[in-house]
Every structure is written in C-alpha cells, then in structure tokens.
Amino acid sequence: MGQVVCRYRKSEEARWISHLDVKRTLERAMRRAELPLALTEGHNPHPKLSLGPPLSVGVTGDAEMFAVHLEVAMSPDVLKERLNAQLPPGVQVVEAWTVPAYRKKETFGEIDVAEYLVKVRGGGSAEALGARVAELMASAELVVQRGGERPERSVDLRPLILSVSVVEARGEEIDLKMRLKTGSHGGARPQEVLSLLGITDGEHPVRYHRTGLYASGQESPQRPPAPTRRRWTQTRGRRV
Amino acid sequence: MAGSPPDVRGEAADLDFDLDLILPRVQKPARYTGGEWNAVHKDHASARVRFALCYPDTYEVGMSHLGLQVLYHILNAHPDYLAERCFAPWPDMEQELRSRGLPLFSLESRTPLREFDVIGITLPYELTYTNVLNLLDLAGIPVRAADRGPQHPLVVGGGPGAVNPEPLAEFFDGILIGEGEEAILEIAEAAARKDRAAALDGLAAIEGMYVPSRYQYVPAGPGPRGVVTPVGEGPARIVRRIVADLDAAPFPTRQIVPFIETVHGRVTLEIMRGCTRGCRFCQAHASYAPRRARSIETILRQAEEAVAATGYDEISLLAFTSVDYRDIEGLVGQLVDRFGHSGVGVALPSLRVDAFSVALANQIQSVRKSGLTFAPEAGTQRLRDVIRKQVTEDDLFSAAEAAFASGWNRLKLYFMIGLPTETEEDVTAIADLVNRLVDFGRGALGSRRSRLQIGVSVAAFVPKPHTPFQWMAQDAPETLERRQRILQQGLRDRAIKLSWTDPAVSRLEAAISRGDRRVGRAIEAAWRSGATFDAWSERFDFGRWQQAFDEAEIEMSDYANAALAFDTPLPWDHIDCGNQKDDLRAEAERALAQGGE
Numbered sequence: 001m002g003q004v005v006c007r008y009r010k011s012e013e014a015r016w017i018s019h020l021d022v023k024r025t026l027e028r029a030m031r032r033a034e035l036p037l038a039l040t041e042g043h044n045p046h047p048k049l050s051l052g053p054p055l056s057v058g059v060t061g062d063a064e065m066f067a068v069h070l071e072v073a074m075s076p077d078v079l080k081e082r083l084n085a086q087l088p089p090g091v092q093v094v095e096a097w098t099v100p101a102y103r104k105k106e107t108f109g110e111i112d113v114a115e116y117l118v119k120v121r122g123g124g125s126a127e128a129l130g131a132r133v134a135e136l137m138a139s140a141e142l143v144v145q146r147g148g149e150r151p152e153r154s155v156d157l158r159p160l161i162l163s164v165s166v167v168e169a170r171g172e173e174i175d176l177k178m179r180l181k182t183g184s185h186g187g188a189r190p191q192e193v194l195s196l197l198g199i200t201d202g203e204h205p206v207r208y209h210r211t212g213l214y215a216s217g218q219e220s221p222q223r224p225p226a227p228t229r230r231r232w233t234q235t236r237g238r239r240v
Numbered sequence: 241m242a243g244s245p246p247d248v249r250g251e252a253a254d255l256d257f258d259l260d261l262i263l264p265r266v267q268k269p270a271r272y273t274g275g276e277w278n279a280v281h282k283d284h285a286s287a288r289v290r291f292a293l294c295y296p297d298t299y300e301v302g303m304s305h306l307g308l309q310v311l312y313h314i315l316n317a318h319p320d321y322l323a324e325r326c327f328a329p330w331p332d333m334e335q336e337l338r339s340r341g342l343p344l345f346s347l348e349s350r351t352p353l354r355e356f357d358v359i360g361i362t363l364p365y366e367l368t369y370t371n372v373l374n375l376l377d378l379a380g381i382p383v384r385a386a387d388r389g390p391q392h393p394l395v396v397g398g399g400p401g402a403v404n405p406e407p408l409a410e411f412f413d414g415i416l417i418g419e420g421e422e423a424i425l426e427i428a429e430a431a432a433r434k435d436r437a438a439a440l441d442g443l444a445a446i447e448g449m450y451v452p453s454r455y456q457y458v459p460a461g462p463g464p465r466g467v468v469t470p471v472g473e474g475p476a477r478i479v480r481r482i483v484a485d486l487d488a489a490p491f492p493t494r495q496i497v498p499f500i501e502t503v504h505g506r507v508t509l510e511i512m513r514g515c516t517r518g519c520r521f522c523q524a525h526a527s528y529a530p531r532r533a534r535s536i537e538t539i540l541r542q543a544e545e546a547v548a549a550t551g552y553d554e555i556s557l558l559a560f561t562s563v564d565y566r567d568i569e570g571l572v573g574q575l576v577d578r579f580g581h582s583g584v585g586v587a588l589p590s591l592r593v594d595a596f597s598v599a600l601a602n603q604i605q606s607v608r609k610s611g612l613t614f615a616p617e618a619g620t621q622r623l624r625d626v627i628r629k630q631v632t633e634d635d636l637f638s639a640a641e642a643a644f645a646s647g648w649n650r651l652k653l654y655f656m657i658g659l660p661t662e663t664e665e666d667v668t669a670i671a672d673l674v675n676r677l678v679d680f681g682r683g684a685l686g687s688r689r690s691r692l693q694i695g696v697s698v699a700a701f702v703p704k705p706h707t708p709f710q711w712m713a714q715d716a717p718e719t720l721e722r723r724q725r726i727l728q729q730g731l732r733d734r735a736i737k738l739s740w741t742d743p744a745v746s747r748l749e750a751a752i753s754r755g756d757r758r759v760g761r762a763i764e765a766a767w768r769s770g771a772t773f774d775a776w777s778e779r780f781d782f783g784r785w786q787q788a789f790d791e792a793e794i795e796m797s798d799y800a801n802a803a804l805a806f807d808t809p810l811p812w813d814h815i816d817c818g819n820q821k822d823d824l825r826a827e828a829e830r831a832l833a834q835g836g837e
C-alpha cells in the first residue's frame with residue numbers, strides 16, 4: 001500500500017556494523033515499533049525493505065537511505081518518530097517521506113555518486129597532501145589490486161574518482177572531500193583513494209563520513225534521488 | 241550534529257583513540273564495540289559492586305548463551321549493582337591489544353576489566369579453559385588466585401563446567417556449583433566487603449560456592465585419583481545450588497539484540513530445566529536436575545514481552561527435550577496462534593526420536609523444512625540399552641516416516657563411537673542402520689528421492705564426572721580411528737554426509753573433563769605456549785597439548801583412557817550434584833551387566 005523512503009544517519013556508535021547488520025537492525029526495530037509493514041508472500045514472509053548503496057564498515061554517514069512498504073498508510077513523520085524510539089542511537093532516521101502513488105517505487109538503483117568527508121591526522125602537511133592529490137587527479141590510470149579472500153583482480157580506480165580536494169587544514173588534521181562513483185557499475189571506496197595518497201587506514205587516525213548520495217546529473221547536494229516531495233496529506237487524496 | 245563526523249582525537253593514551261587505529265585492522269570489529277539494543281549502561285560512580293561478566297569464546301558464541309544474559313539482567317535490575325560484558329578477543333584483536341599494551345575492556349563503557357570488583361566467567365566447555373586464562377591475563381590480572389592481591393577483582397566462575405571445578409581450581413577465587421539466579425546477588429554482597437579475605441569469607445558462606453584456596457588436593461595415584469579436603473573449617477562437600485521455583489525465577493525478556501549475526505539470533509525461552517531421561521553417558525542430570533518447568537502462562541507472558549522488546553522473528557523453546565514438556569502441544573498451539581500471523585516463528589531445538597515429535601515440528605514449521613535432528617547414539621539395541629538411550633529402531637523409522645511424509649527431505653543423526661562395551665559389530669551396525677534408512681527414505685520420498693540427505697555426525701564417547709560412566713575409559717585413539725574408518729567405508733551413499741569430531745579433540749576433552757589440579761597445570765602450560773580457542777579446529781594444536789601435559793609431568797592417557805576402579809577416590813567427590821556415588825556405581829554395574837560383561 002505505499003512506500004515510505006527514509007534518510008537515516010549511521011553514526012559513531014554503529015560505525016563498525018556492516019550493511020547487512022544495518023538491514024537486520026532496521027527490520028527488528030520496525031517489528032518493535034509495530035509498524036504496519038507489508039510482508040512478502042511465500043514461505044518465509046519478511047518486510048519489503050530496500051536499502052541504498054552499502055556503507056563500508058567503519059564509515060559513518062548521514063545521507064543513507066532505505067525504503068519500506070506499508071500495508072496501511074501512515075504519516076511519515078509518525079513513522080520516523082516511532083521508529084527512532086526503537087532504533088539504537090547509532091542508527092537514526094533524519095527524515096521520511098511517502099512515495100506518491102503515481103511515482104514508481106524507490107529502489108535506489110539510480111544512485112551512482114557518493115560524496116565523502118575524510119578527516120586525516122598525521123598524514124603530512126596540507127601542502128604535501130594537496131600536491132599528492134593534484135598528482136592523483138592528473139594520472140591517466142590508477143590500477144589497484146582488489147581481493148581479500150577471493151583471487152585478486154585489477155581495477156582502474158581513475159574513472160571512479162570524480163574529484164578529491166583538500167577543504168580544510170587545522171595543523172596536523174586535514175579534511176578531504178571526495179566524490180566517488182558508487183553502485184552496481186563499479187565504485188571506489190574512500191579507503192582506496194586515501195591509500196593511493198599514501199595514507200593507510202589503521203596506521204593513521206582517519207574518519208570517513210559519507211555526506212551525500214546522488215544520481216548522475218544532480219550536481220547540487222540536494223536530497224538524493226528523492227521523488228518530488230509532497231506532503232503525505234496531499235498524496236492521500238490521490239489514492240482511490 | 242549532521243554533516244560532520246567527530247574530530248579525530250590525539251591523546252595517545254586514550255583507549256578510544258587506539259581503537260580507532262585497531263578496529264580497521266581486525267575481523268568483525270563490531271565484536272568489540274557494544275551499543276546493542278537492550279544493552280544496559282549504568283553509572284559506575286553510584287554502583288556499589290561492579291561486575292564484568294565474561295564469556296571465554298567469541299562474541300557470537302557468547303551472545304547466544306542464555307545464562308550470561310540472565311545474570312546480566314539480574315545484576316543490572318538491582319539498584320546497587322552494575323554488570324557489563326566482555327568476550328574473548330579473537331587472536332587478531334589479542335595481538336593488537338598486546339602490542340600496544342592495552343588492557344582488555346568491557347563492551348558497555350570500555351572500562352578496563354581490572355577496575356571491576358568481580359570478574360564473572362562462564363565455564364561452558366572444557367576446550368574454552370585456555371581462553372579463561374587468556375582473558376585474565378589480557379585484563380592484567382594474575383591468572384593464579386594465589387598471586388592476586390587487594391588491588392585485584394574477585395574472579396568467580398560458574399556454568400556447566402563447574403561440576404568438576406578441579407582443573408580450574410587454582411585460577412579462581414570462587415566457583416559456583418549449580419544455578420546462579422539467586423547466588424549472583426549473594427556473590428555481589430560478598431564482594432561488597434572491604435578486604436579480600438573478608439570477601440572470600442563471604443563467598444565461602446554462599447551455598448554452592450567452592451572457594452578452592454580453602455581446600456587441598458592430595459593425589460592418590462596417576463590420573464583422576466585423589467581427594468580434595470577442606471584446609472580449615474568449611475564443608476567437606478559442596479552441594480550444587482538449585483533454584484527451587486523455576487516459574488518464579490527471574491528471566492530476562494529484554495534480551496540484548498546483537499547487531500552482528502550470532503549463533504542464535506532469536507528469542508530464547510527456557511521452558512524447562514533438568515532432564516529425567518537418564519542416559520548413562522550424559523552429564524545433564526548432574527548439572528541440571530531436578531526437572532522443573534515454567535507454566536504456560538509464564539511462558540506466554542515472557543514470549544509476549546520478549547518479542548516486543550527485541551523484535552526477533554523467532555522464538556526458540558529451550559529444554560533438554562522440549563517435547564517432554566507436559567503440555568507441549570498446548571504451548572506450541574498458543575504460541576503459533578498468538579505470533580503466527582505477525583511472521584514470528586517458533587522453534588524446538590531438541591526433539592525426541594519419535595513420530596509425535598515430528599508431528600509437532602510439522603505443526604510449527606509448516607513452511608521452513610530446514611532439517612530434523614535425531615540422536616539414536618548407538619547402532620544396536622544392545623548398546624542403546626547399555627547407555628540407557630531409550631530409543632528403538634522402530635522409533636527411528638516411524639519418526640523418519642513421519643518426517644518424509646510431512647515434506648522433510650533432510651535428516652541429521654547423531655551417533656557416538658567408543659561407548660563402553662562397544663565392539664566393531666556395534667559400529668558396523670551404525671552403518672547398516674543408516675544405509676537401511678537411506679533405502680527407506682528413497683522409497684518414502686518417491687519423486688523427491690534425489691533430494692534425500694542424511695547427515696551422520698559421529699563423536700567419540702567422553703567419560704564425564706558425576707555420570708554412571710565416570711569410571712569408564714575412553715578408547716585409545718587408534719581404536720577410535722579404526723572405528724571411524726569402518727563408518728567411512730560403510731557410509732558411501734551419495735545421500736549420506738558423514739562428519740565427525742577429531743578423536744584428538746575428544747581425547748583432550750576427556751582428560752580435562754576428568755581432570756584434577758595437576759591437569760590445571762597442563763592447561764596453564766598449554767596457554768603459556770600459545771593455546772587459545774582450542775574448540776576452533778583451525779586453532780587446535782594437539783602437539784602443543786601433549787607437550788603441556790609433559791611439562792606438567794602427567795600423562796593424558798591416565799586421565800582420558802584409563803578405566804578407574806569403583807572404589808577409587810575421585811577428585812570431584814567433594815562436589816555433591818545430587819546423585820550419590822553408590823547409585824552411579826549401581827547404574828554402571830547394571831550397564832555392564834546389560835552389555836554382557
């Protein structure tokens with residue numbers, strides 16, 4: 001009966017949990033909040049919950065997205081309030097809106113750009129780092145090895161890095177802004193970019209924070225691929 | 241504050257700062273960060289006694305242990321006390337902590353363990369004991385009780401392993417034998433006393449509490465032969481603590497909901513405690529008797545509260561054999577009525593081998609046919625009579641028939657090898673039984689026959705203290721390996737999936753299980769040479785353990801593989817689990833008579 005989209009924040013307390021953990025956390029919180037969820041048909045009914053692009057373990061963000069189907073219409077503000085009361089402090093809904101009935105359901109498939117704020121300490125001077133950033137952005141190709149447990153494979157990160165810049169420096173501490181490709185057609189992680197700049201996670205104190213998710217073309221940091229925003233009371237009038 | 245992460249901090253001595261560097265480097269960092277739903281954060285300054293409740297295995301295993309959560313919530317519900325949690329760090333995390341000189345800390349407030357008043361450690365299983373020592377050492381607390389001073393917390397243990405406390409006697413200030421729901425608050429009272437000697441006096445006065453430093457051990461030969469007696473005053477025997485009224489006993493419904501996947505991510509309700517089946521190899525009777533049940537009303541209320549407080553989508557009914565609950569059909573029916581429509585399922589983790597159990601499982605698992613597990617334990621009726629496993633082949637086949645008819649394609653069977661009086665014919669009979677079950681299954685499944693799967697899980701017999709088989713020997717490793725090969729050769733059908741426990745692991749389990757204080761020295765030597773997480777096959781190193789037994793100047797085979805005379809004084813004779821030695825002996829003699837010896 002209607003889908004509600006929520007923008008949520010994953011903060012410090014929950015930064016070490018994975019994407020799947022966030023999904024489980026949301027499902028359980030929704031059950032505790034006794035939201036009128038629409039369940040899937042079939043043997044093992046579960047909520048129709050879709051999440052936006054995964055956030056890596058260790059990264060915080062406040063532009064994170066999920067969408068859920070309800071069986072009975074409900075004010076998105078009430079949903080937000082009831083859900084937040086049942087969510088741990090590290091995962092909190094910032095705003096919620098109903099997908100109007102005439103719009104297609106939200107799947108977050110169009111999101112392909114992520115913006116990060118990265119704080120580095122002890123990685124050298126801002127000038128030196130700025131020079132390395134310029135060098136990085138001037139390269140034609142940035143091939144790295146990806147793997148872990150799987151056999152390693154080579155990826156050229158260069159086309160996946162849209163922009164990197166030093167935005168602020170306070171002594172030892174430097175803030176970087178990164179715009180990186182994300183999504184099913186390939187993406188770069190901020191950790192990878194930092195490592196190309198000679199800074200390895202776990203050797204220097206680093207904080208990664210995702211500040212925005214965008215669909216290509218939407219260059220201004222507005223709400224991600226949100227449909228035209230309408231008041232819930234207005235959309236209600238359109239349903240039969 | 242939106243849009244900005246907290247600033248990177250620079251105080252090198254700050255644990256949070258170090259964790260920022262450490263956590264990106266370890267597997268599953270959320271094991272160490274807490275913050276879960278229903279975790280309790282109390283003010284340290286206003287708590288009179290502060291407990292760190294520790295589990296000597298990973299977060300995922302420990303968070304699936306109900307006992308830890310029961311004690312956690314009892315303590316935190318009390319206005320004067322506080323409890324936080326800590327689990328054994330995986331070797332990658334241990335290395336990070338050690339290389340930076342950081343102490344082990346609690347999940348809730350990241351307080352170093354050594355700053356708590358009491359370290360409470362669960363003793364779930366023999367192969368976690370090196371982790372017990374490692375937890376203490378990582379906390380900066382001397383592993384031996386004798387080396388601790390007024391500045392150190394009290395170290396108290398308890399759990400299933402406590403029925404033979406001797407292998408750990410020298411490492412603990414107190415070990416509670418039996419159930420902790422009431423005793424935990426008495427332990428807190430004792431710990432509130434000002435100095436260590438007074439606290440130990442307080443502990444010693446608690447019913448069921450064993451204070452090992454007030455007892456001495458006099459060996460009476462190699463292996464588990466010897467006597468433990470009080471040094472001064474104090475009871476000659478410690479009687480296992482029992483909660484009289486299970487229905488009224490506190491039970492946590494606000495169970496902590498982990499972020500990460502754990503062994504059991506579901507509501508667990510203990511519907512019944514104790515087992516009256518009397519299998520002669522099994523320690524359950526000694527550890528959990530008498531049988532007590534919660535009322536249907538209590539269980540339904542707890543289910544209601546727990547589902548509302550956790551948001552889990554499954555309720556698991558915990559008991560040794562949940563099907564033995566007096567009105568299990570009524571209980572399951574009411575739970576399904578109440579929760580079925582909201583997508584919350586009910587699970588029965590322990591089934592009997594019979595058609596009734598299958599029918600019941602069918603009622604609640606109308607859709608999820610994941611697999612059913614039965615434990616016939618032995619292949620012949622003679623041997624099942626010896627071990628007093630009251631299951632016949634008819635029971636097994638009728639259970640299987642009901643399962644196949646209800647839509648299951650997968651069964652799992654548990655067997656033991658090396659049981660007292662076992663011959664190679666008994667082992668061949670296991671293969672024969674399973675092969676006949678496969679033929680039967682193909683016939684019963686008809687068009688679904690290609691989906692048939694029979695899992696066969698084989699463990700070696702481990703003699704356990706306080707059971708009728710406590711005097712019996714575990715077969716030599718060569719014998720066990722030969723019998724395993726009989727099964728490997730006899731179970732070749734592609735529908736059969738055979739798995740077994742490494743006989744070396746079973747041997748060590750037997751040696752610690754029947755261990756005395758000398759085995760404690762071997763545990764310490766093994767830990768000093770690097771043993772931890774011995775229950776994890778990738779970490780288990782039998783060679784290291786053999787060397788540790790050598791260092792302790794004892795033979796593993798004296799503990800694991802020796803038959804003991806009935807009149808041998810046993811190192812656990814001072815622990816009274818409710819079953820008297822004469823009765824156990826009579827049971828053992830009946831078993832041998834039934835076995836034709």
